[in-house]
Amino acid sequence: xxxxRLCVIGVGLIGGSLARSARARGLVGEIVGCSRxxxxxxxxxxxxxxxxxxxxPEAAVAGADLVVLAVPVGAMGEIYQRIxxxxxxxxxxxxxxxxxxxxxxxxxxAVGAVPARFVPxxxxxxxxxxxxxxxxxxxxxxxxxxLTPVPESDPAATxxxxxxxxGVGAQVVEMDPRxxxxxxxxxxxxxxxxxxxxxxxxxxMEEHREIFRYAAGGFRDFTRIASSDPVxxxxxxxxxxxxxxxxxxxxxxxxxxxxxxxxxxRGQALHETFARAKAARDRYTQNQE
Amino acid sequence: xxxxRLCVIGVGLIGGSLARSARARGLVGEIVGCSRxxxxxxxxxxxxxxxxxxxxPEAAVAGADLVVLAVPVGAMGEIYQRIxxxxxxxxxxxxxxxxxxxxxxxxxxAVGAVPARFVPxxxxxxxxxxxxxxxxxxxxxxxxxxLTPVPESDPAATxxxxxxxxGVGAQVVEMDPRxxxxxxxxxxxxxxxxxxxxxxxxxxMEEHREIFRYAAGGFRDFTRIASSDPVxxxxxxxxxxxxxxxxxxxxxxxxxxxxxxxxxxRGQALHETFARAKAARDRYTQNQE
Numbered sequence: 001x002x003x004x005r006l007c008v009i010g011v012g013l014i015g016g017s018l019a020r021s022a023r024a025r026g027l028v029g030e031i032v033g034c035s036r037x038x039x040x041x042x043x044x045x046x047x048x049x050x051x052x053x054x055x056x057p058e059a060a061v062a063g064a065d066l067v068v069l070a071v072p073v074g075a076m077g078e079i080y081q082r083i084x085x086x087x088x089x090x091x092x093x094x095x096x097x098x099x100x101x102x103x104x105x106x107x108x109x110a111v112g113a114v115p116a117r118f119v120p121x122x123x124x125x126x127x128x129x130x131x132x133x134x135x136x137x138x139x140x141x142x143x144x145x146x147l148t149p150v151p152e153s154d155p156a157a158t159x160x161x162x163x164x165x166x167g168v169g170a171q172v173v174e175m176d177p178r179x180x181x182x183x184x185x186x187x188x189x190x191x192x193x194x195x196x197x198x199x200x201x202x203x204x205m206e207e208h209r210e211i212f213r214y215a216a217g218g219f220r221d222f223t224r225i226a227s228s229d230p231v232x233x234x235x236x237x238x239x240x241x242x243x244x245x246x247x248x249x250x251x252x253x254x255x256x257x258x259x260x261x262x263x264x265x266r267g268q269a270l271h272e273t274f275a276r277a278k279a280a281r282d283r284y285t286q287n288q289e
Numbered sequence: 290x291x292x293x294r295l296c297v298i299g300v301g302l303i304g305g306s307l308a309r310s311a312r313a314r315g316l317v318g319e320i321v322g323c324s325r326x327x328x329x330x331x332x333x334x335x336x337x338x339x340x341x342x343x344x345x346p347e348a349a350v351a352g353a354d355l356v357v358l359a360v361p362v363g364a365m366g367e368i369y370q371r372i373x374x375x376x377x378x379x380x381x382x383x384x385x386x387x388x389x390x391x392x393x394x395x396x397x398x399a400v401g402a403v404p405a406r407f408v409p410x411x412x413x414x415x416x417x418x419x420x421x422x423x424x425x426x427x428x429x430x431x432x433x434x435x436l437t438p439v440p441e442s443d444p445a446a447t448x449x450x451x452x453x454x455x456g457v458g459a460q461v462v463e464m465d466p467r468x469x470x471x472x473x474x475x476x477x478x479x480x481x482x483x484x485x486x487x488x489x490x491x492x493x494m495e496e497h498r499e500i501f502r503y504a505a506g507g508f509r510d511f512t513r514i515a516s517s518d519p520v521x522x523x524x525x526x527x528x529x530x531x532x533x534x535x536x537x538x539x540x541x542x543x544x545x546x547x548x549x550x551x552x553x554x555r556g557q558a559l560h561e562t563f564a565r566a567k568a569a570r571d572r573y574t575q576n577q578e
Contacts, residue, residue: 216476255483274489278518
């Protein structure tokens with residue numbers, strides 16, 4: 001059998017890196033890119049990330065064996081609706097959205113039911129950069145990809161998507177979509193909001209030039225994720241607000257607790273909080289590095 | 290004139306790095322270390338960071354031309370009180386504390402007035418690590434050191450401390466102590482509290498093992514500062530609470546604003562916040578890198 005034709009809709013950091021990695025490891029044949037932004041497509045072509053492109057998703061999926069939706073979470077439903085009538089009967093579709101419940105709901109609404117050959121997925125990988133120029137082969141090496149198949153999902157389709165991610169170096173785990181959204185709200189969505197919120201608050205302070213001038217390396221690392229793509233994160237926040245908003249309020253209450261500890265000079269309580277956090281993080285990084 | 294004898298009280302990441310850097314660049318003669326933790330001192334000696342050590346600060350400062358206090362902010366007053374009667378008349382004393390107003394107040398209370406040859410200082414450098422084993426020559430290269438001399442300070446003493454920091458590669462700026470504490474509350478103390486608070490909250494969640502398992506690189510960078518020394522940060526929080534607590538509450542209010550934007554589906558407002566933050570951070574890192 002020929003190597004499968006891959007169609008990547010949304011050729012940015014994630015879509016581009018998947019295309020590069022799949023090609024480099026000989027997992028796919030022709031790679032067709034699609035985007036609303038023809039500049040990105042031309043760049044992807046020039047970089048050899050894709051073999052050709054289409055600006056319309058309906059045309060892009062023609063003849064594709066595997067279709068990867070790598071657009072912001074808010075655009076998934078519309079794209080699915082547009083490609084659905086044009087998919088090959090054997091084509092498998094997956095996505096890389098950072099929210100899974102909302103993507104599944106959008107697809108269900110767009111086409112009436114979750115298609116058996118649609119496998120929702122999310123690679124836990126990325127950088128603060130965006131766009132195809134930032135994409136690279138190797139982004140997924142050793143990282144986790146979470147697949148969240150639903151009862152309607154065809155196990156053979158899930159296996160194909162699993163093979164793609166395993167092939168580009170990721171460890172694949174399956175998880176309930178709602179669980180995925182809760183875990184990611186805690187480890188990714190909330191931290192992004194904190195980083196964005198902090199940088200924005202400081203930037204709006206009158207003396208922000210001086211403030212940023214005296215920021216050290218810790219601040220640069222802490223705020224790195226605030227350089228992420230605003231459209232992508234707007235969509236994530238809107239589509240996972242059910243999980244994020246309660247966590248955000250819980251965290252604000254934690255901060256109020258820390259403020260009261262400070263006001264009342266409770267050094268022991270502060271020390272306990274900091275020591276517990278340090279121990280948890282040291283344990284976590286030990287397991288990862 | 291012989292090269293000055295340096296006494297470093299608190300031979301950890303900062304004290305150790307200053308000793309290594311000053312020695313490597315030929316700025317000092319003998320280096321005497323002092324610490325409550327004799328294990329650290331033995332390690333510092335074995336690593337060649339110091340030439341000899343004393344466990345009592347009174348003895349350590351004997352004959353020293355330059356004394357650097359590199360202990361947690363809460364210990365500065367007591368140390369100053371103990372060394373004051375034993376300092377050479379020409380000795381210059383500086384500190385590296387992350388809070389300046391409280392250190393100056395402590396020294397004033399300890400000895401009745403701020404000595405003319407005490408120059409409060411703070412190198413804006415460090416890592417999440419602590420202890421002399423993590424110290425290295427070069428930590429201060431290209432970084433800022435803020436000196437906050439008070440009206441009582443002898444300009445010649447300030448110049449000597451400035452020369453030390455310039456000699457180890459730092460850019461030295463002078464600033465009002467209160468201003469320093471406000472700027473650092475925003476760029477360093479608040480971020481540390483957010484990182485500690487987030488990791489602690491997640492670690493206390495029942496499913497924390499799974500949560501940390503699916504954390505990506507962004508989370509690792511964001512929480513790096515939560516691996517910092519809990520005693521040091523307890524002291525900073527207690528001694529700069531006047532600046533930190535209002536900022537912490539202001540930030541909690543920002544989070545509530547973001548939560549409401551999400552609840553009410555205000556995508557445009559979220560996008561504006563994220564885009565403003567991204568622009569500010571990209572501008573700031575462009576200037577730094």
